[in-house]
Amino acid sequence: MDLAQLYKSMFRIRLIEESIADKYSEQKMRCPTHLSIGQEAIAVGVSANLSNDDLVLSTHRAHAHYLAKGGDLNSMIAEIYGKITGCSKGMGGSMHLIDTSVGFMGSTAIVGNTIPVAVGLAWSLKLKESQSIACVYFGDGATEEGSFYESVNFAILQNLPIIFLCENNLYSVYSGLDVRQPKGRKIFEMVKGMGINSVHGDGNNVDEVFEKVKIAKEAILAGKGPQFLEFDTYRWREHCGPNYDNDIGYREESEFLQWQKNDPLNKFLESTALAELDNLKNIIGKEIALAHDFADNSEYPEYSQYKSIANL
């Protein structure tokens, strides 16, 4: 594993997400958009363990998962612009990203509803006697959904090759864990009770994420069945949109500042020479500018294309 490469990947995702935030007010990206800023380490640490044949499903906050898995940048930005050149031909928007060529099998907008679909993908891998695995991302809120328990149960029952990857960022929209789950509960400990190997880690430490996912994948390939991983992290921006929302009253500015001090990119930013950072920013910035240009200059889908895709 090349730690420097992981950091560069995180830095690239950060810059892409910031470009979306910066340009969101142009009103050209007209769809609900959930930015991954602050949560890049998990996506990168996970994906560095996966090949294109390993299948990933994700959530409404999927940009980092998609990009880290190798999803095409132009297609993602164009999708957010609602263009026919988007990864879902403009039919899905920011919350429906897909790039099957790299094993990113989709992200959806309904809490917890890709979890069983990922279990189905894992089942297909087992039936095909494949050496690949499935991985599904979801948040702390999804562990309150019935389908989470149903899915984990079936995956254990059938010994399926899947990583359940819980990104605990403390909030479901603006509802904190304290109003949603009993005080003192540790999600990974509760899940352990179902009979699945379950671990917990710092989701803002890419090195730690990488190592824990590596162990989990090896366990699956050794026939030890599905694995559950919970990583703590924090979203910096508002639940949905480009702004900060620490002022609206659901969380304290001090909490945000504390997490910002624990920026997953800290080590990288501190240890990289300014000239090198500028150089990187320059290279990535050009790629990003081209992606926005590509999206902006692409066509909206024709109504006939919509009808054809909807089989009307």
Place this chain on the structure above:
Amino acid sequence: MTRKLSYSQAINEAMFIAMRESNKVVTFGLGVPDPKGVFGTTLGLQEEFGNKRVLDMPTSENSMTGIGIGLSLSGYRPVMVHQRVDFFLLALDQLINNAAKWDFMFGGGQPVPITIRLIVGHGWGQGPTHSQNLQAMFSHIPGIKVVMPTSAYDAKGLLLESIFDDSPTIFLEHRWLHGLESEVPEESYRVPLGKANLVNTGSDLTIVSMSYMTIEATHAVNELNKVGINCDLIDLRTTSPLDVDLIKKSVTKTGRIIAVDSSSQSFSVASEIIAQISMDPKIVLKHSPKIVALEDSPAPTSFGLTKDYYNSASDIYREVLGMFERPTDDIEKIFYSEKLHDVPGDWFKGPF
């Protein structure tokens, strides 16, 4: 070669054929490999195809639907079974938000060829949550096909077509049809989705019905024929797609329509049929259209109530006579039956 098979035997045969034709067909559901085999429809499958392709499942309707979707995204053709449609209501998130939309919301090329077999109860105390007719609710969702076979012949051909169709398909089996026999060819054949069946031809009136109600309508049509009223009887086979063309063609000829539905009336498939006819400026009706459907209330459980609640051939017959301003005095005599009203025949002893 054809021979007589019951509806449930025809479904069983379709499953054997599908699983032999493609090793991507898998089937699961509570009770699929149990000794009763979902009313005989899944008997013998696990013995022949093994427990990787034929399996029981946890009581997890929503996730098992999602898991089926995941399988189908990877090239499999899962057939999920629930012994009552009512249990499947837990899975509406996966059905409506994922199965119906996956191919569309990712821009095409992501078909979800899952078939979901759901059994509709009727009578013998099934009551409010074991005998719901929800075809209109399913048909309302773009992206899903809804199949309601009436004969054993259609059950086999439509199930094979559903399994190998690339859309998610809801396959509704009325419990009272499982014992019904018809001529069924031994070989593999398909009945296309979206093509209704003209069961009887006549020039005076169009009756449109589906599933078990086509059996009742057939009795009514036979009796109407004796009093000189000749009916086109259209069995829908699928409520989505709806074969509007065939219905319009028939009504253009007859100028009269009664839509018979096994569900409650408001927002029903029958309502949609009448709406489609009403909106066509080329169709001129000789009489206002009618619907024979259930009251807008939950199904009763008690033996003392189900007779009045459900419609039968005599109710259809009465509506038709009313349309032609004929006397309706001797209906009770014509349709008098020794059999109990809440079972489909002597073969049915309950409990479900």
